[in-house]
Amino acid sequence: MRIARMHLNESPFKPSRLVSSHVSKYVDKLNLYHVEELEAEFLKKLSSYTKLPRESISLYPGSSEALIALVRFCRSRALKLVSIWPSFHGFVEFANMEGVGVDFVYLTPESFELDLAKLTAVGSRSKALYLANPNNPTSNILFQDKDTLDFLSSRFGLVIVDEAYFEFSGYTAADGVLDYDNLVVVRTFSKAFSLAGARVGYVLTNQELSEEIGRYTALFSVSTTSLASALGALEDIDYMMEIVKKVIELREELKRDVEKLGLYALNSKTNFLFIKTPTLGRVLARSLSEKGIKIRAYNDRLIENYIRVSVSSREDNLRFTEALAALLRERSTVG
Ligand SMILES: Cc1ncc(COP(=O)(O)O)c(C=O)c1O
Structure with missing residues (x-):
């Protein structure tokens, strides 16, 4: 199973070609x-x-x-x-x-x-x-x-x-x-x-x-x-700026998709989203991890109902929102 790395706020884009x-x-x-x-x-x-x-x-x-x-x-x-x-x-x-x-x-x-x-x-x-x-x-x-x-x-x-x-x-x-x-x-x-x-x-x-x-x-x-x-x-500043622009577009797209699920995400000025969850973040993180999607959750009581999700490729972002939607559906059926 390919792992979607959405837990470390890494860039989903390769470095500039000038690097090599x-x-x-x-x-x-x-x-x-x-x-x-x-x-x-x-x-x-x-x-x-x-x-x-x-x-x-x-x-x-x-x-x-x-x-x-x-x-x-x-x-x-x-x-x-x-x-x-x-x-x-x-x-x-x-x-x-x-x-x-x-x-x-x-x-x-x-x-x-x-x-x-x-x-x-x-x-x-x-x-x-x-x-x-x-x-x-x-x-x-x-x-x-x-x-x-x-x-x-x-x-x-x-x-x-x-x-x-x-x-x-x-x-x-x-x-x-x-x-x-x-x-x-x-x-x-x-x-x-x-x-x-x-x-x-x-x-x-x-x-x-x-x-x-x-x-x-x-x-x-x-x-x-x-x-x-x-x-x-x-x-290669132009390349970096292009990446930043793309990440911001992908981030706002991901935010809209998360909001369509009825969840709240703070306005982000970074390459990740901080999302409020209706259940313990770590419970969601564990279920997502079983599906190959890594995100960050917290034991700290202040933010135990939040998850942090790094903006990734469009494909991984969709994989995340679809898996999240399925988990929320399961939860409402069980509840
Ligand atoms: C706020 C903040 N500071 C520092 C770091 C560490 O970055 P690095 O050691 O890769 O430069 C991170 C990494 O996620 C971060 O989020």
Whole structure:
């Protein structure tokens, strides 16, 4: 049985064709730890993509590793970690892995928006706030204005904005990293650039923080093949934008199909949908998995009646909605 991979928010599209040509070009340099001219060219391109100076960019083997470096940095500065919740579970796991606890600031019930009163109450210069914008798993954008950024950076010692899905939302806080001395933006090539397997992520912040945070990861941790892949992807921005457009079209089509089944999905600014279910999400996830369709469900009581479904090919999206429709019919017949 072919598995429909709708559980990891991967891209259903292949990487740009420029990726393989760039990788082939650098294969003969794999005897070296580091190819300076490749990194220089990549940083030049990334600097023009992000509209920030090279000194504000640091590379990591996936944004997950960037988050781990950030956890270590916060620990060294005695900054207590606070995350909005529900949010990216990975961040909490990485913190726990490093022996660090995380406090939560809950989003508003049902609409999953930032609760500024709660943030004001917990805010402190001795804390670092993590938030994914757009948020995972809720798929919505939490803020897209300078006032909120002002508010957050004045309340917390460090503000970490995870923009893994930036290319789908079009909003970035990155322009603020030179204005605020405590803002860090984390991004990845895993989603819009279709390069999850290459493991390339980056941090945007002021030069001083960039260097400080970079001390918490190993030297040469982004491999030459990964860098060459990311360079290929970055040289083909048109292809990335085409993919983003297609994913958004497929996402809205999937949303309409889900709504036709009488279910509610939040307005998404990502490559996935967060869908409210009439039964425990994990029960649906288990039944769908038996049919070869992998999706994400949660044990957390706050969101146990939700599922997260990555936008896939039209074929897999239909396979998912048809299987879901059948499960809901079965349930109403049994009930
Ligand atoms: C919000 C968020 N941050 C970070 C990551 C990790 O991405 P990667 O390590 O592939 O760059 C993910 C992956 O799904 C994510 O959803």
